[in-house]
Amino acid sequence: MQRTCRLPLFVLVALLLSLTIEGLASAADPEPAALEFFEKKVRPVLINRCYECHSSKNKEPKGGLRADSLAALLKGGETGPGVVPGKTKESLIIDAVNYGELYQMPPKGKLPADEIDVLTKWVEMGAPWPAEKDPSEGLTKDFDLARRKAEHWCWQPLKQPALPAVKNEAWVKQPSDRFILTKLETAGLSPAPPADKRTLIRRVYFDLIGLPPTPEEVAQFLKDDSPTALEKVVDRLLQSPHFGERWGRHWLDLMRYAESRGHEFDYTIPGAWQYRDYVIRAINADVPYDQFMTEHIAGDLMRTPRQNPEKKFNESILGTGFWFLGEWIHSPVDIRKDETDRFDNMVDVFSKSFLGLTVTCARCHDHKFDAISQKDYYALFGYLQSSGHRLVRFETQLAEEHLARELADLENTWRPKIAAAIAGENAAGAGELAKYLLAAREAIQSGNDAAAIAKSQQLSAIRLQAWLAQLAEAQKNPADPLHFWALIAHDAKAAEPTRLAELVAKLKEAPEAATYQGEWIVDYSKLPANEWFSNGVTFGLAPVTTGTLLLGDGKLSVAQYGAAQRDAIWNKLVIDGEAEAGKLAYPRAGRTIRTKTFVLKDGPVHYLVKGAGHVYAAVDSHAMLNGPLHGQLIKETGGNGETAPRWITQDLKGYIGHNAHLEFTPKGEEDLQVLAVAQGATAPPLPYPLNRVSQFAKLLTANESKDLSSLAAAYEQRFVSSSKSLLAAHVDPQLDVAIQAQLLNLLVAQPALWSEPTTGGQSAEAELLGKTSSKQLQAEYQAAKQKLVAAGPLKSQVALAMWDGSSVDEHLLIRGNSSQKTTGPLVQRRLLEAIEADLAAGKTVPTSTLSTTAATPEPTGSGRLKLAEKLTNPRNPFPSRVMVNRIWHHLFGRGIVPSVDNFGVLGQAPTHPELLDHLALEFIADGWSVKRAIRRLMLSNVYQMASGGSALDRSQLAIGEQRDPQNLLFHKAQLRRLEGEVIRDSILHLSGRLDSKQFGPSVPVHLTAFMQGRGRPGSGPLDGDGRRSIYLGIRRNFLSSMMLAFDVPNPASTIGKRNVSNVPAQALILMNDPLVSEQAKLWAKRSLITKDIAPATRIERLYEEAFSRPATSDEIAAANEFLKTQGTEYGVAADSLSTDERIWADLCHVLMNSKEFVFIR
Structure with a gap:
């Protein structure tokens, strides 16, 4: 049997140990993400399922057990502790909900499997629970939004701080240096000396483009002794097309980017990669962040959308695709609950990414800690209720x-x-x-x-x-x-x-x-302009009105009735790209109209139509019709040479009480006219002149x-x-x-x-x-x-996009329960009350250079454009603070607010609040330019400090470790491990296999024999065709094992701060993965192309390529010894040691496995 790796055992063990870092001691307080999991998932289960019998509201809780505080659960009841953190088998609550031998709780019926899983996971996590007053000690204060807002830093308006005075003025290069230095001086610390130029250029390359510099690029930087040497490198890399690939991947983490829906069959999300490419292009173009946000929230509604400079297509509309990148269920049993779960995920991504707030913790009740009410949560739901999902012909939309x-x-x-x-x-x-x-x-x-x-x-x-x-x-x-x-x-x-x-x-x-006793939903003969919803122009710009002179294609006529009428001009439209799977796979992009949203009251819905088409009843915004349920939501109209419109009835009695809208799409090139839609026990009588009266x-x-x-x-x-x-x-x-x-x-x-x-x-x-x-x-x-x-366009690619509909507000759902017949009041669509209050009050900040197309109040539709205007208002302190904090996090390894996605009470406080506001205001005043913000920070002395090693003497290290053990004051640079994508890209870069091609459909993920399951796609090539990792397919049920091992996040929701784990799987992948060994061979082969080079010189080159530094004499000696050892292993003659690909491939493999290769110093 062929061996994958022939490295000596001592080398393998040494490599494994080289990747091992002493684990940090567990913090006493739970991580913000763990507390968020408790608030969003666990507490609602306890409230809805346990509190009735086991809370301080009961004078005598059953069994002596209370479930409304962690202390009470740890103490337990008559038969022992309810929870033993980390030990599910010893936790009585887990035994009870699984209907074990001792208890079967709740007694009315076993919990759904997903709720049992939530409780089990919570115990496995160590039962995180936020610090709060025990309910038995008295009632907690009522929700007081004003008090909460006043007491927490994140709600306070942006305030321009004075630049602090420092003792060491010579050290200051950028204003940010002052804020860091003043705290260091106060703590009796000195900043670390600057990193050497080799370390610095390697750091800059990885931070900006995610690839190591070539030896030639390093040499050029070393030669440049001018004060602007680093500035030149930074400016050049900021203009590199690879910049968008590197920083685009950061953004995709926030958007839980994936290309499949997950659940059972992992259906493809059609055109998802178009959103990824949009992000890369936008970041490379340095689209101002306020405009970038507007494009995400309402890019489909912008009056002057941003056009691609080369192909002139609509870029702005592509931003709205992020809403639909989440996991979907293809055949939900409870279609309304499925909608609320999808909306919950969409609100979660929106609120964390743009506001740094955990709004979804208010799904079932007012937020336990932050100034966020349950009404705030459902106010955001309304924007989603008023907008739909579609595929848009974005390449030709504007031209059409x-x-x-x-x-x-x-x-x-x-x-x-x-x-x-x-x-x-x-x-x-x-x-x-x-x-x-x-x-x-x-x-x-x-x-x-x-x-x-x-x-x-x-x-x-x-x-x-x-x-x-x-x-x-x-x-x-x-x-x-x-x-x-x-x-x-x-x-x-x-x-x-x-x-x-x-x-x-x-x-x-x-x-x-007779007067119709049912309800008219739509009458296209007298349709208000604000109820015309068209995806594309196949039905023209408006319905045809009665009495209109129809010029046709050769025969004149006058319209006998008003109707939405398919225009044959657009019959030849071609869709280039993926379609929805299942029953909605017919071509809909650019060829569909929809009605306003209405509540199904009677069951039968009637359409007055002529011609052949598909009708889709989008109940509760469901849009993935692939399973055994909900097939009745699809209806087809006739055709067959129909000479007059007729009523067609669709039975939707199984969805009475649900929201719905109807989508009409013509079949093929056949004519389709839609005159009216009604609901009632019977169809309405035909209108004149169709009634032949x-x-x-x-x-x-x-x-x-x-x-x-x-x-x-x-x-x-x-x-x-x-x-x-x-x-x-x-x-x-x-x-x-x-x-x-x-x-x-x-x-x-x-x-x-x-x-x-x-x-x-x-x-x-x-x-x-x-x-x-x-x-x-x-x-x-x-x-x-x-x-x-x-001259008109016919062929276009498609992408995910929002489709604005009629104005719909959401009811407040009591305890977040969508299945309850009783609901709370309707909640008007708006941004969070605490933010809107400041916007209305007109609290000011220095003038900003706003770049978004001016948004005006919208009397109809979803109102998302107005929402975007509020979001990007400079008086809103969240977006600018959150974004500059994210930039700081990616450049320094930790945010000024370490919990980058949570600025609330359960998050972590800023270490340098004045610096945060300074950067936020500077960001706004500088036109919301991400590139300029990055450039300014990279040219600071804070960024250019050394992380350790020989640059810091022992006494300085000791003082720093003693006074700032977690480096919260940034007294030195942070040692950072590269992300999984960067490690893989660097390996391809060294081997010469890296393909710098940009954009286009993703390369399918390479599947191993162990990656099995429903919906298993075809496997892609082992090396992903050499493409950068951002262009590899991301399928929720078939994620790359290499990426998972190196902490690439599961695309479930916003992840602004990746985990950095230290597990044996990482070392084992670098040692044994066929991709790594294959690329090591290619690297060796490339290095051996040039003949007649001394082994020492060749070793020097390998070190330069891998680590951006020359090898030391000890490393050259060790490498030569290794080559000899491997030569003996392979039986290579002494005079062939300098040219044998096998032994050089093993050396390349060793270098790829070194700690230095996967870390930024």
């Missing part, structure tokens, strides 16, 4: 919308011209209508030849024949305005006044449609219907009026809109009724007047239209 507006403008320009031409051509014909109606009746009653009758009355035989055909059709359709005359024409006695009066009375007595007769006055001549004249008068309204391009208010649309359609769509064309196709009237005919005008319009369309 521009083209749609151009086409609309073109129509608006040509429509009155064509309408005027038609009116002019038909005016004379409309004035002769009475003659033709009477002549047609004569022809029908007499049976005489129509041509002869036409000749005798000096009428056109062609037109009279056309009228006879038209009346034959009208006789079949009671809704046709000519239906009444068709009946008269075929009734021999209609000329008699009594018979005519009888016919008129009969038609006038036709019953009116005569209406025209009801418009006639007694005088107009006294005889046939008067009746024919009444028809003529109304057609003449319609012709004039066509000329004026507006509907005659004296006529019913639907009836006038019918009259207009006869004028427009049936030219043979009104004029006789010449051989050249132009009407006789137009030819006589020397005017351009309507046909010629329409041909010119079609040519102009095709010219626009020909």
Whole structure:
């Protein structure tokens, strides 16, 4: 059997030990993340499941056990302690909820598995519980937002501190140096001396681009003795395309970035990688952070979105994809609870990432410690209720919308011209209508030849024949305005006044449609502008209104009813990219409209549609229809050459009481019209003229219907009026809109009724007047239209994005329970009350250079743009503080506020609060530039200090360890281990295999034989095609074992501070992983390309490449000895030791396994 690694045992043990760092003693206080887990997960279970019988509210808690304090649980009840931290088998509470032999709690029924898992994990974590007053000692104070806000530092407005005076002025390079130095001097400490230039350039490279410098880059830096040497390096790396890859990975940790949904089958998140690429591009472009935040919250609503400088696509909308990167359940049993869990995750990511607050701890009750109420939590829910999920054609979205507006403008320009031409051509014909109606009746009653009758009355035989055909059709359709005359024409006695009066009375007595007892959700014939929600322009920019002159692609008509109508211009749209899995896999991006959100009340929902399409009822915002449940949310409409709209019913009775909106998407290239949506026990009656009920007769006055001549004249008068309204391009208010649309359609769509064309196709009237005919005008319009369309975009990639919907506020859920029938009050959408109060009060900070597109109050929709405006308001102290603290954390190894995601009471206080505010205000005043903030800190003396080693003498080290053992005062640089991605990228960099290609679909993760499970994807190549780690696929159920070992976070929620563990798996991976050994071989092969180099020189080069420093004489001697030992192991002749790839590969492998390789000094 082939050996993976042939390193001697003593070398392996030495390497394992070299990676071992003495573990830090466990802190007495629980970590903020552990306390957050308790507040979000554990306390709600205890309150909802245990307090009824086991709390201080009971005079005699059952069994003597209380579960409302840690001390009470540790003390236990009659049979022993309820909890033994870290020991689930000895904790009675765990035995009880698992229905063990001693107890079965709660007695009403066993807890759901997920709640048992929460309690088990909590005990395993050591039962973290925040320090608080025991409830048995008396009631705690009521929630007092103002008091909490006043008592905690993070709610205080930004305040520009005075720059502190220091003794050692010569040490100060940047203002930040003063804040650090003054505390060091107060503590009797001196800052560490500067790091040597080799250490410094290595640190800068890893911090800025996540790759080591080449020996040549190090040599160039060493040669540069100018005061700006470091500044040049920093500026160059800030402009490197790799900067965005390095700092983009930091941001993706906050957004719990992944490319699959997790749960059972780990379905792909379509286009997730587009968000990753957006982040990298934005960071490289130094998009101001306030704009970056706005793009995340409401990039789809920005009035002037940021465009990609090269391809001109909409960058801003891509930011909203972060909302949908969380784990989803594909077939939830409780669809409403699933929604609240998804929203909880979205609020968690939003509040931690941008505000540094644990808002989701207020899901079930007011926050136990912070100035965050339960209403605050549900106020944020409303923004999510008012917004939906979609895939957007982001590459062509702006171009398509521009083209749609151009086409609309073109129509608006040509429509009155064509309408005027038609009116002019038909005016004379409309004035002769009475003659033709009477002549047609004569022809029908007499049976005489129509041509002869036409000749005798000096009428056109062609037109009279056309009228006879038209009346034959009208006789079949009671809704046709000519239906009444068709009946008269075929009734021999209609000329008699009594018979005519009888016919008129009969038609006038036709019953009116009964008032619908159900609820109209949408009526596209009279839709308010703020209820038009379209993903793309397939349905145009608005519904077609009744009476609109439709120019079409060659045949003119007038819209008989209002509808959202698919425009065939967009039939050839192509989607380039991934689609949703399962039943929603049909192409929806750019081709879908949705209704407002409504509450399902009756069960049956009815759609008045014509054509073929898909209808998706998005109940409780569910959008992953892949499992055995909820299949009834999909409905398909017919097609099959339908000639008229019809009601289609979808049964949703299983979701009564739930929120829903409906999404309509055409099938393939088929036509789809959506007229209305209603809900009720039965479908509404069809509206006129679809109901085939005569209406025209009801418009006639007694005088107009006294005889046939008067009746024919009444028809003529109304057609003449319609012709004039066509000329004026507006509907005659004296006529019913639907009836006038019918009259207009006869004028427009049936030219043979009104004029006789010449051989050249132009009407006789137009030819006589020397005017351009309507046909010629329409041909010119079609040519102009095709010219626009020909240049239009058709193919686009898709990405996740928000889709703004109707305004919806969320109810406060009592105890966070979505299944309870009783809910709390509706909570209006807003930012946290404590923040909004300061914004309203107008507390000021120095003027900032705001870069976002100005946001104005939104009367409709979700209100996310207004939320973004509040978030980025310079008076809001959180975003700027949180972001500069994150930057400090990544550059110095620990934030000024160590709990980077939690500025609240359960987090850690800032070590240098004045510095934090100084940096935050500087950040705002500097245009929210992340690059400039990083540059300023890197050029400080604080950043450039040494971390230890020979640069610090023993006495200085001893004093520092004694007075600042955790380096909270930053008396030296922090020794930091590289992240898993950087370690892997550095290995590829050394081997020469690193592919610097940017962007594009992720490379599938390499799967080992042990990575099994449902939804297992195809395995990617071992080396990931040499791509940087940020471009490797991240599938929730199949995460890279190497990345997990080196603490790449599980993408569940925001992680601004990664764990830094020290486990044997890390050393074992570097020793045994096939990727590492393969890259070691490639590194060796690359180093041996140049022949006739002494082994010592080659060893020097390897050390320079791996550690950015030359090897010492002892290291060269040890390496030579190692080469000889390995040569003996492989049986290599002495004269081949300098060229044998195997032994050099082993040496390269050893260097990759050294502690120095994976740490920044």
